[in-house]
Amino acid sequence: MPPTKKVLLVFLPSESGVDGARSLYSEKEITPLLKWFNRSLRTIIKQSQFAIPPLSLMILSSLEVPGVEQSICDMRFEEFPYNEKWDLVGISVQTGMAKNAFALADKLRCAGIPVALGGAHVTLFAESCSPHADVLVPGEADDLWKEVLTDLAAGMLKPLYRAETFPDLGRSRPVSKTSLIKSRYFTTNLIQTGRGCQYSCDFCNVHLLNGHTLRRRAIADVFSEVARFQKEDSRIFFFVDDSINADPAYALELFRKLTPLKIRWFGQATTTLGQQHELLETFANSGCQALLVGIESIEAKSRSAHKKNQNRAGELVRAITTIREAGISLYGSFIYGLDGDTIDTPAAILDFITETKLDVPGINILRPTPGTQVFERLREEGRLLFDPLDITAYRYSFGQEMLYLPKNIPLDAFIESYSAMTRKVFTMKNSVIRGLSSPRAKSAVLLFNLFYTHLYGLSRQDLQHQREKSRA
């Protein structure tokens, strides 16, 4: 029998400018109490950055092919195991980590180790990735990876594996956690019920990567996965779907079935949930603790400029109030700097947060990610502030620097108004109030708000540096 082929799947840390390891204050100037506070926050930040395992690699490592053995290296926690022999290394490439991924791939290939590259960046920019890979796997790799492993076992690897269609998620593909070191993570209970999004928000790449058609896994498969995961890890579940309520009939059936398992879960939803009363009640009964909702903008002009067409701005307050009244905490994500925004937008966002009592507000600056429609538009309009080919500049990160010129607000005034807004929203006092008044998951809400108080402080510092640099 030929020797077993060893495959390592690698996940790299992202290169966020706000890496959570920096202190908000200079260690020299602060009191011991503040020093202790900063140190504790940094620990929380590190843990929250490292919270969950890479689901895509969990899925791929669960595929079984005779003669092949797979494991995962999560480089957020460990060094690359150079001392072992690998027959193939697969690297998941996101735009934010592409530079490091290419450097690792080049090093491994120089040492004679074949490298396969896949992930979102490879899907969108396969051509620019090919000099760094022996094998390219653009697109969703659920079926393709099995082909790669089969060819590896046969000694017949091809340079490109590309599917013509999206995988049929209705086919059973049980996900296993055997390649994970569970204690590293906040939870390992990640569940994906489907992929795809019917909307076309121009700043988002989900519809480009996963298509416009909602594809769903069989409810029986999801149920048995949840039941199995619960036995292996009793911590909270995270449903990673972009909107868990996108297919209400499916979600209703699934979460009714899951209710007797008495899990606790987080997820992401659209504010339409506020009008889906039966589903909302079912979510609350099935253990939903908190949901992230993408509000993005309360300015009607911005919503239409960026094709954020679901839910009208006027319906948002009622929807959020209804969801919170059902006993579910809400993380509401905003983007400031969209094309309909003006210098008055921050005041409207502040009023909105006060009126809705959002448990965790997240106020981002627009991040034009390469490959998205908004990136192309800003490039054509000459509004990008860095070289469009510089993949390091256009990483997805926390929003600590401006990557483009806002349409209606001069850059200086924009930075000033954004900083003033986050200074008002994220304070210790507001963190405690939000934690105490949240419907569920009070400690998580408190920690998130404290974390953001720290993080937005770093963001203000970085924006200030950028402003000083541009003036120099």
Ligand code: SF4
């Ligand atoms: S932002 Fe949300 S709703 Fe809009 S395209 Fe992306 S996943 Fe879909």
